[in-house]
Amino acid sequence: MVALDRVHKWYGRVHALRGVSFELHPGQVAGLLGPNGAGKSTTIRILTGMIPPDAGHASIRAHDTLNQSLDARAKLGYLPESAPLYPEMRVADYLAFRARIYALDRSRRRPAIDRAIERCWLRDVRNRRIGHLSKGYRQRVGLAAAILHDPEVLILDEPTNGLDPTQIAQMRTLVRELGSDRTMLISSHILPEIEQICSRILIVASGELKADGTPAELIAQHGGPSRLIVEARCTPEKAGLILGLPQQSPCLTELSEGWTRIESPCAPHEPDPRERVASAFASAGTPVRELRLTTATVEDVFLALAHGREGTP
């Protein structure tokens, strides 16, 4: 449906994309994550036909974005970052203009505009000038324009950038609704948003695709082991004895007032150790004030891959 095959892009001497490849299947909603300057915008600009790749191929529904650009663009709806619009136009006039740009014939134009206005909750502002609308509404007008021709593929570049929390929540609901019946690629650097909306996450950094998978797969592959954290009222030696750890283990830290903190990595696929540990301390008559298992989040994975930090929780 959407494919990038070993795509390279240079801006002068800067190698902005270094052989990025991925494929989105019909109905998939994927998030493109990356820090600023990672190559997100370049990836999107290549997919939308704004710029050509210097090497490799990009395609939308098997139409090459360079050689069959018009066919590829006809299948695509695109919301650029910060939704650039004509402030002097009224919402309905702008959507009518975009419907004509997408070559919708006269009979299909009106229903398409009404449908887009309904889906993007724009009924109250359909006759207002775009320049008088709030940023949240303008973003929705941009989105309505992108779905007018009912595209099979929708690409959104930072759809919630600059919105307030209420507008972000509305936009997120809207995007989730739109993703129910089409392939979507959403670029963002807001991790919780991507985690909530997308079933698949692509992480780019330094022009390379660093990770690709479901949130659970990314955490399993790149998140490092889970960690068991316990704080018990006993000496480190006794805690080590109860848990079967060596006496000088770096997992044991003595705290003030007779407490000891234990931070122990758990092997992948090991069953949840909390019940066993709680029983062990209870049998030894040792009070416990904290017992938890931490797992990596997508944010930990993102930081680890994008900035080279250690991916431990």
Next chain:
Amino acid sequence: MSVIAAIAGREFRSFFRLPVGWIVIALFLLLTGAVFATAILAPGQPATLRPFFAIAGWLLLPVVPAISMRLFSDEIRTGTIEPLLTSPIRDGSLVLGKFLGATLFLLAMFLPTLAYPITLWSLSDPAPDLGPILAGYFSLALLGMLNLAIGTLASACTSSQTLSFLVALFVMLGMLLIPSFPAHSLPIPAQRALEFVSLTPRMSDFARGVIDTRHIAWFVALTGWLLVLSTLALQSRRWR
């Protein structure tokens, strides 16, 4: 074709939704009105618009770049070009649509000046000759379109409206100033080239009521080439 009409229609209407369109019209009518009142509407003068059409190039000088500078520079600066360049439309259609929209606005701007020949008809006896007036308006439209094409190219090359305005203004000024250039000191081919791009002899012919197809072909061909170059300039943005 419908796409070109949609782009032209939006462009045309946007001039009337923004102050710039009305200011341009007011400025043009002020200039032409001053010429009409001082050079044409004088007692004892022959009833002709010849002085008006003879300086038409100078009258368009400040207004056409103000129309053309918005065409692409503003869209590049604000990012509204992005939804257009990612829509299923050819770059050539985009250029042609915008050029036609601006041309329609220019023609709309000429409409109120029809008051001048109507005034002449009502005041002068004998009535003015219709031929030179029609030829004059025809030449004004051709000249306006050529100047708009120069402005379209300048606008497609930069995101700065100021730069686009200045480049169009100086190119138009250069074409008008060619007759004042001491061409006799140049080699013969350079003299011929200057003669070829000079507007003045062509505009003088039109002002006399002479419609020469060579002149029409010259205006149309040059306008067409400038639009092709504008399309290439727009396409080159994709490769930068």
